[in-house]
């Protein structure tokens with residue numbers, strides 16, 4: 250809605266909700282795309298229809314003239330399918346050069362028709378809009394917003410295809426009516442079809458690693474062979490791992506061929522730079538290994554930026570620590586590191602990863618707990634403590650922000666796969682500081698990292714310094 254309001258140029262609330270959609274269902278329209286929304290979809294304004302109705306069309310580029318078929322109407326805007334690109338943008342990737350033959354049919358990727366340089370510009374804009382739209386309440390606007398730094402360019406992924414180390418294809422069970430009628434016993438195995446809840450049959454995903462695609466081939470054949478035994482559909486797990494042959498463990502990545510794991514309970518082994526991580530196949534771990542060294546290098550550098558005081562950072566708190574990725578890779582230079590995570594399987598791997606990487610358990614520890622209670626475990630001086638926050642998409646809870654303001658870490662590095670909730674949490678933090686009459690935080694830097702090339706998603710990293 251923020252993107253629609255911006256294109257329309259007048260407030261959402263000026264809108265008369267009784268305005269009916271100015272179209273027949275499935276009417277085809279020729280429209281010119283004005284902007285891209287954070288969803289990666291194009292927006293076209295029709296100034297002469299419905300008091301400035303907006304059409305939302307996927308797989309387009311601003312400036313393009315396209316034919317679109319409207320199919321669902323909302324308050325002031327309609328969703329439409331792309332029928333034809335009438336006047337393509339000069340920078341549109343030619344159809345024959347698009348990475349995946351299922352692009353525009355599969356719901357997984359939104360941006361394969363856009364050059365990588367333009368994907369980076371789009372994602373930078375997504376980050377900028379998130380902070381403009383979600384971190385600007387009036388008291389904060391006056392006090393802090395003028396001080397937000399310019400949003401940095403997005404850090405690119407070293408590879409833009411074959412990067413995903415995990416995919417989760419789905420399939421549905423056979424239709425009993427088809428079975429009864431003796432129809433062919435084939436099912437669709439793949440990802441959701443764009444704009445629907447139905448499955449599109451996909452035998453290969455070009456953004457997944459070759460090992461994961463090999464695994465997909467085997468899994469598809471097995472599912473087709475045994476499909477009659479499935480009463481319900483299912484979601485499969487395919488995850489890349491480095492096989493460790495017992496007795497041959499070494500400190501270096503093994504030279505053996507990688508394997509594809511499909512059992513949620515198995516353990517995955519992965520190297521991030523010189524660090525080894527074992528983690529449960531069914532638990533969270535970042536899915537683009539290629540970009541992790543640069544993401545971690547940046548987080549490390551941000552943690553140690555100079556403070557506003559003469560103190561220096563000596564302690565690290567890793568909230569939502571998973572299997573210990575940040576706590577372990579960033580431990581150097583800290584007297585003590587403490588991580589908290591709610592998944593018992595992940596925290597047990599985090600503790601084991603300390604041992605695997607020969608870190609002292611006296612100086613680095615991981616606790617099983619809700620991040621909302623993280624500061625209950627901590628006796629670090631807040632003026633020498635840095636906090637890494639890396640929550641799930643929904644961001645931090647009110648309780649988490651309350652305890653954070655009660656503790657006031659000197660440095661915060663907030664990593665997020667959802668820049669909208671990240672921006673909202675910045676507002677939540679600064680609102681609390683204003684309410685308590687505290688000087689608050691300076692935003693040092695906001696930068697996107699492209700953990701998800703070809704898709705609309707961007708990882709945000711924001712650095713704060715206590716004033």
Ligand SMILES: C[S@@+](CC[C@H](N)C(=O)[O-])C[C@H]1O[C@@H](n2cnc3c(N)ncnc32)[C@H](O)[C@@H]1O
Nearest residue numbers: 533569570571574590591592619620639640641
């Ligand atoms: C985005 S992941 C980040 C994990 C880790 N930092 C990494 O990069 O591998 C978020 C993690 O938060 C954990 N989590 C979710 N809710 C939590 C809570 N209330 N308290 C602590 N951890 C939580 C999830 O289990 C998940 O491991």
